[in-house]
Amino acid sequence: NWADKTPDQAHAFLSKPDVTVTNKSDKDGQLPKIKALDATVKGAFGEIARQQQDELTASEAAAARADAELAAWETENDAKAGE
Secondary structure (H helix, E strand, O other): OHHHOOHHHHHHHHOOOOOOOOOHHHHHHHHHHHHHHHHHHHHHHHHHHHHHHHHHHHHHHHHHHHHHHHHHHHHHOOOOOOO
């Protein structure tokens, strides 16, 4: 089942000499694209993960600033928020 194969496994299988194609130049030209596509997809998902981490870090920093501002307000006004 191709859905269960990694790009490396697909490349290894398709590059075997007993896998025949109508035009050998197609096989030679297309096989490297499997690994290139794998690298592209990994890079894209890696970038998404980095962006999510950056957003999480920014959100945590904003929450920390809000907590500090609230604590400063409570001290300055000798009050507790929500009371």
